[in-house]
Amino acid sequence: MSISPRRHTVRAAALITGLGLLLSGCSGGGGGDSTLTAPGADVLEGLDEAVQVEFWHSMDATNGQVLDGLIEDFNARNEGRVEVTGSFQGDYDTALANHRAAIQQGETAELIMIFDLGTQFMIDSGRTVPAQSFIDADGYDTGSVEPALLNYFTVDGDLRSFPFNNSTPLMYINRDAFEEAGLDPDSPPADLAQIREAAEELTVRDDDGTVVQYGFGAAVYGWFIEQFMARAGAPYCDNSNGRSGRASEVLFDDPKVVELVEWWQGMIDDELALQIGRNTDEAQAAFNSGRVAMTLESTGALGGFIEQSDFEVGAGYYPLVSEGDPGGSIIGGASLWINGEGHSEQEVRASWEFVQFLLTPESQSAWHAGTGYLSVNTEGYDGPEAQERAEEFPQFSVAAAQLADSEINENTAGCMMGVMAEARATAEEGWETALTSDTPAEEAMAAAAERLNTPIEEYNASVEE
Amino acid sequence: MTSTVTATPSPATAPPRRPRTRETALAWAFLAPSIAVFALFLAYPLGRTVYLSMHGNDIIGRPNRFVGLSHFAEMASPEFGRVLLTTLLFTLGTVVPGVLGALAVVLLLEGVIRGQRFLRGAFALPFAFSVASASVIFVVFYSSGNSVLNGVLYRLGLSQVPWLTSQEMALWSVCITTVWMNLGYGVLVLAAGIGSIPREVNEAARIDGATGVRLARDVTVPLLGPQLFFLVVISTINALQGFGQIHILTRGGPSGSTTTLVYSIFEEAFAYSTSDFGRASAQALVLLLVVLVCTAVQFGVIERKVHYA
Numbered sequence: 001m002s003i004s005p006r007r008h009t010v011r012a013a014a015l016i017t018g019l020g021l022l023l024s025g026c027s028g029g030g031g032g033d034s035t036l037t038a039p040g041a042d043v044l045e046g047l048d049e050a051v052q053v054e055f056w057h058s059m060d061a062t063n064g065q066v067l068d069g070l071i072e073d074f075n076a077r078n079e080g081r082v083e084v085t086g087s088f089q090g091d092y093d094t095a096l097a098n099h100r101a102a103i104q105q106g107e108t109a110e111l112i113m114i115f116d117l118g119t120q121f122m123i124d125s126g127r128t129v130p131a132q133s134f135i136d137a138d139g140y141d142t143g144s145v146e147p148a149l150l151n152y153f154t155v156d157g158d159l160r161s162f163p164f165n166n167s168t169p170l171m172y173i174n175r176d177a178f179e180e181a182g183l184d185p186d187s188p189p190a191d192l193a194q195i196r197e198a199a200e201e202l203t204v205r206d207d208d209g210t211v212v213q214y215g216f217g218a219a220v221y222g223w224f225i226e227q228f229m230a231r232a233g234a235p236y237c238d239n240s241n242g243r244s245g246r247a248s249e250v251l252f253d254d255p256k257v258v259e260l261v262e263w264w265q266g267m268i269d270d271e272l273a274l275q276i277g278r279n280t281d282e283a284q285a286a287f288n289s290g291r292v293a294m295t296l297e298s299t300g301a302l303g304g305f306i307e308q309s310d311f312e313v314g315a316g317y318y319p320l321v322s323e324g325d326p327g328g329s330i331i332g333g334a335s336l337w338i339n340g341e342g343h344s345e346q347e348v349r350a351s352w353e354f355v356q357f358l359l360t361p362e363s364q365s366a367w368h369a370g371t372g373y374l375s376v377n378t379e380g381y382d383g384p385e386a387q388e389r390a391e392e393f394p395q396f397s398v399a400a401a402q403l404a405d406s407e408i409n410e411n412t413a414g415c416m417m418g419v420m421a422e423a424r425a426t427a428e429e430g431w432e433t434a435l436t437s438d439t440p441a442e443e444a445m446a447a448a449a450e451r452l453n454t455p456i457e458e459y460n461a462s463v464e465e
Numbered sequence: 466m467t468s469t470v471t472a473t474p475s476p477a478t479a480p481p482r483r484p485r486t487r488e489t490a491l492a493w494a495f496l497a498p499s500i501a502v503f504a505l506f507l508a509y510p511l512g513r514t515v516y517l518s519m520h521g522n523d524i525i526g527r528p529n530r531f532v533g534l535s536h537f538a539e540m541a542s543p544e545f546g547r548v549l550l551t552t553l554l555f556t557l558g559t560v561v562p563g564v565l566g567a568l569a570v571v572l573l574l575e576g577v578i579r580g581q582r583f584l585r586g587a588f589a590l591p592f593a594f595s596v597a598s599a600s601v602i603f604v605v606f607y608s609s610g611n612s613v614l615n616g617v618l619y620r621l622g623l624s625q626v627p628w629l630t631s632q633e634m635a636l637w638s639v640c641i642t643t644v645w646m647n648l649g650y651g652v653l654v655l656a657a658g659i660g661s662i663p664r665e666v667n668e669a670a671r672i673d674g675a676t677g678v679r680l681a682r683d684v685t686v687p688l689l690g691p692q693l694f695f696l697v698v699i700s701t702i703n704a705l706q707g708f709g710q711i712h713i714l715t716r717g718g719p720s721g722s723t724t725t726l727v728y729s730i731f732e733e734a735f736a737y738s739t740s741d742f743g744r745a746s747a748q749a750l751v752l753l754l755v756v757l758v759c760t761a762v763q764f765g766v767i768e769r770k771v772h773y774a
Contacts, residue, residue: 093736100526104525118738210619217610276609276610276630277609278718282610283610285608285611286609289610292610421737421739422737425736425737429720432718432720435719436630436631436632458521462522463524
């Protein structure tokens with residue numbers, strides 16, 4: 001299973017309080033003892049029984065097991081005080097839909113994991129205690145938290161939620177194929193032109209001219225456009241990526257994206273790249289089986305690549321559109337939100353203590369090594385599990401290095417917008433239209449960007465009225 | 466819709482001259498539970514859909530403003546026209562080959578004496594697959610990088626097919642999967658039908674000199690009329706409601722080329738964490754209308770030609 005990284009953005013602090021009050025007024029459920037500010041540690045003193053914290057998340061399989069291990073560890077240390085119960089809610093989209101239903105019924109979980117693209121929605125629905133208020137109340141030091149993650153989840157100067165399971169995309173190469181083609185696997189291509197050059201060497205045909213190994217192939221995945229734009233120093237949506245005011249339009253018809261899509265078309269037309277479609281599992285399978293020698297994927301895919309392929313896997317920085325682009329990198333994945341609306345101070349405080357435990361270097365070392373997600377706490381990379389993993393597979397350190405090299409600015413913070421999930425899907429559609437029809441890239445991307453105007457307008461109207 | 470389903474009070478047993486009011490009351494009493502169930506699970510959702518279709522949503526998905534018929538007016542767009550066209554092509558592309566394919570299998574198996582039951586069972590087997598598992602099998606067949614089908618084509622020296630990655634091909638690939646999934650049910654129904662054709666009819670036809678194609682065309686197929694009609698109606702409705710295979714194989718793509726009406730409803734309501742239940746409900750009502758019209762036309766036109774033995 002791949003880690004599906006997503007992203008999204010935030011803002012409008014003043015709105016939050018007002019909107020929260022407005023929504024709670026008509027929500028019907030919840031009632032009574034709501035907490036939208038951070039309570040101190042004293043609320044957990046003199047308890048008769050452990051405070052129950054229900055934690056909704058989207059981690060299954062291996063990742064779910066690692067998370068369950070952390071939960072057990074926390075419960076053992078807090079016996080009689082706090083008891084966390086993990087509850088798998090399906091994939092990110094389903095979890096958000098479940099949360100939305102829970103809001104309607106007034107029965108939200110204490111702690112929820114919401115993917116990056118849902119960030120603005122979570123802010124606008126105004127039911128959570130902003131992460132910043134815990135940090136301020138406790139004087140919690142965020143100095144060791146990965147700056148790129150803080151950059152993404154900070155809106156209007158306040159951290160809104162706690163980054164937890166996050167990743168960033170990389171370029172993966174088949175080192176064996178590189179060597180056979182006489183290329184240097186230690187310096188993977190750094191931009192589109194270089195990928196094409198390498199692909200010309202890496203593409204292998206049989207006697208009839210049918211391609212048996214393509215140089216390149218990756219999924220038509222909207223997250224990649226976001227990443228390419230960040231690396232090109234271009235904002236994805238207006239109003240400084242939705243961070244200086246509500247975004248009113250997307251900008252993925254930018255010349256850089258058009259250049260990318262045209263390049264992609266050319267690669268497919270010249271049979272240097274495999275046409276894969278939107279399915280990231282397909283792209284992983286194509287890379288694992290040696291059908292494509294270079295691909296783009298999340299850091300979270302590295303473990304699976306190493307395990308399932310029978311060649312040596314190399315990882316490099318995500319490519320630039322063209323040489324001389326500023327670089328930079330944005331993140332994907334999900335963050336943790338503590339619900340205040342309808343929850344007691346004890347529950348809110350207990351959730352925060354659990355989150356603090358998850359963010360310790362010890363927990364993050366185990367989390368990073370067990371799942372392949374970034375270590376949210378950069379000190380986590382020095383932990384024993386993380387060290388062991390880095391020794392065995394040095395490729396694991398590429399993602400952290402890529403983030404460390406990235407400039408922190410509004411372009412690398414990524415776009416914060418209420419309809420971000422739809423925007424990503426629409427960008428994919430425009431991209432795919434260009435790849436599968438005669439429509440020129442520029443026209444396809446412009447049409448896709450325009451289709452989003454109505455949803456953006458409607459979303460903004462519904463939260464601002 | 467509900468009234469056509471409720472039964473009429475049984476007139477047979479009661480003595481002729483007793484006051485009818487009691488009888489009627491009794492009938493209603495017996496009907497009450499089923500009326501309640503229909504009201505709860507049919508009338509209420511339908512009423513709710515109509516209500517939602519005329520409202521916009523807040524970001525939680527709750528209706529918060531009346532928009533009249535504007536969701537319906539929006540459907541007069543080339544995008545929605547394309548959705549309807551895709552739905553039509555998908556319906557034709559699954560119903561016609563599905564029914565004809567099942568008929569062909571059953572007729573050909575008539576000529577097989579030994580192992581006929583086994584073969585019928587084998588052909589009916591796809592019926593036992595859930596939509597999800599059947600679709601996952603076809604994901605492997607169609608895979609862009611490691612397609613089983615392309616592997617076979619490659620060994621035969623034929624060119625590769627972009628099963629799911631070309632706008633022209635994807636819909637037909639989904640149709641093939643659907644036809645395969647439906648074939649089993651069709652074979653079951655037609656095999657049962659063919660078994661119920663009286664032996665004398667076939668014998669009489671043979672004595673008259675009808676064999677092979679002639680026998681099938683002029684005797685067997687007309688006598689299978691009721692089963693064929695049933696299959697056409699059921700598979701049309703199935704096609705109009707088909708979702709799982711599209712979701713698993715193509716997610717409506719590439720570039721909207723396999724987005725049928727049902728898939729479009731799903732996208733509006735659930736796909737992008739947007740919860741646009743208003744637009745989704747409006748489209749759901751259009752779907753209801755399409756199903757009603759198709760079924761009515763089929764009953765009005767085709768059923769007249771069906772011979773019930």
